[in-house]
Amino acid sequence: MLSKRYCGIVLGALGVSMAGQAQDYLPVLQYHHVSASSPKSTSVTPEQFTEHMDYLKNAGFQVVDLRSALDDLKAHKPLPEKSVAISFDDAYRSIYQAGFPIMKERNFPFTVFINTEPVERHSRSFLTWEQMKEMEASGGVFANHTIRHPYMLRKEKGETDQDWLARMTHEVDTVEQLLNKHLGHSPKMLAYPYGESNRQIRDMMKDRGIMAFGQQSGVVSAESDFENLPRFPASGAYATLSTLKTKLNAKPMPLLSEETGGDFATDQPVSIRLTFKEGKYRLKDMACYVAGQGKASLNWVSKTEVVATANKPFGVGRGRINCTMPDNSGKHYYWYSNVWIRSSADQGYVSEKS
Template sequence: MTFTRLQKFRAGSLVAMIIMSLAWHGAAQAADWASVIMYHRFGEDQHTSTNIRVDQFKEHIQELTNGQYTVLPLNEIVDRLETGESLPDRTVAITIDDAYQSVYEIAWPMLKDANLPFTVFVSVEGVEKRFPGYMNWDQIRELRDAGVHIGHHTYSHSHLPLMSAEEIEADINLASKQFQAELGFVPAIFAYPYGEYGSDVKAVVRKIGFKAAFGQQSGVSYSGHDRLELPRFAMSENYGGIGRFRLAANALPLRVTDVTPSDNFLKRNPPNFGFTIVEDYGDLNGLSCFSSNQTGGAVPIEKIGDSRIEIRLAAAFKPGRGRINCTLLGPDRRWRWFGSLFYIAK
């Protein structure tokens, strides 16, 4: 069988179109961001603020295994963000703080059945001293041996912004010593207790040499993000409905720079909060910001030039933790998200 020159041209054009289509599809699915989800307790209804109900967690797992998402180990995501290697769109990581017993008894069997990787950030004192409701080292070793990623969550789980640099370093090093003795390694990824940090805390974490550190401010981790201020979406009974979970798992980054104040441990309350948007998202009139110290809707924002956003809050934050979250509707009805968490001393 012979082909005419026209037939050969048409066949070659068809092959080229297929290759271009596949290349475009692959590029469309590539991303440099991931949503990181955070839990604490499972089925412990007496701890409403940190607990997720089992029925809620089942819904989350069903959502993550419906074929739309790629759930990867947290350490792999951190490595890819650092090297610039692309991630699949809708990449999600599962993290769990503190190492409560319900992780071992409830969450791990459910995640294992669904073949979903996850990280446990271990607060060492609770394990070491056998605090009620915590796992023990034998159970944590069992998780480690099964491939569960273990993260660093200090020794005492204290409010780090209230401690001196020397106290913070000593606390972290004490935990590291126990990790080495009990697990044979020191975790390279850190989570701030309560999500609280300031410039001084970050300086200690950087000095010790952690590869990355996660807070509890809402948002999406992306390749240009400060590795020691990576965000997570916290899930609890009151904020763990399937609607909010889908919003978090589908979130897109709102890429910003020049955030003020630069220190999350507030010296001025309320803060003069502002940031510069570093990508062209088109019309910014849909940008909305919300503050935990104000009810009744979005706070007023001032747009300066094409990309600078400034917010002046009418009231001070109460002592403890305060939050500002900013969102902008993106493609496919997915929300771009940037959040800040502040610590306010009494």
């Protein structure tokens, strides 16, 4: 398996050299179920998934191994032009039954983030270790999605902060041990359940050399936070081909800095302060959208600095602001997203300062 992956990297590098073109960012697609009978909000039908994969192939996209591409980006090494990575969350058996044959036929590598509790109890709705081994032989990689898929920032009743952190450490380390036990290795990647993390959790990832993904949308670049990476959802409402094309043409927002106010929202509207790098950008064409609210108000405090503010506070749950801006060619959009958690007292979230 590793030799095939390395061969793919070498061939990709040769392709970059021959074409004289390269890419310094990576869109990562996120799927869950590949099924017509599972919840629509987290599913693509086999027909939709085939349409997506056919588009990638016919439009000349280079589907790359996720961990190898992340390593290259972090090391400032170029990726092949039109690189993209494919990922799945939750280890549903429909990935093996309906998704895997489609990717195998096209020779596409992919990553599945697995929560191991249903795998270990042999749930018929989830993958088996034997199926994972079979998928590994054709480009599949299996990574960490914790044991039980918890809200990682919520404490159980009566739990201290120390107890909570110990439980989260167990959730992460146990899956790493199971990956090594059953598959012989771990790619050292994790997807946060529900996309939720804080500085303590992200520091845990960094200490273990684990690259981790949230649920904010956008593309990965060398300047990304490799303990809180973005992906593009490609299921449910985001499964249309037109939506997919827009995301595949996204670039990282050219930011010098960002200020979000932390991981938690309050009873006041959230705001973000974005400072742009020097360059010629279509700043007047930038727009920011607040989940469930429409456009955010933009206050340009200088020629290269803007504050985007939501119109009203978020309700309890997760809220986000997405900002996009066309590039000078008009063919691509710069993309930025941030997610906040608005908690309620009965949910048991850890302190916002944790």
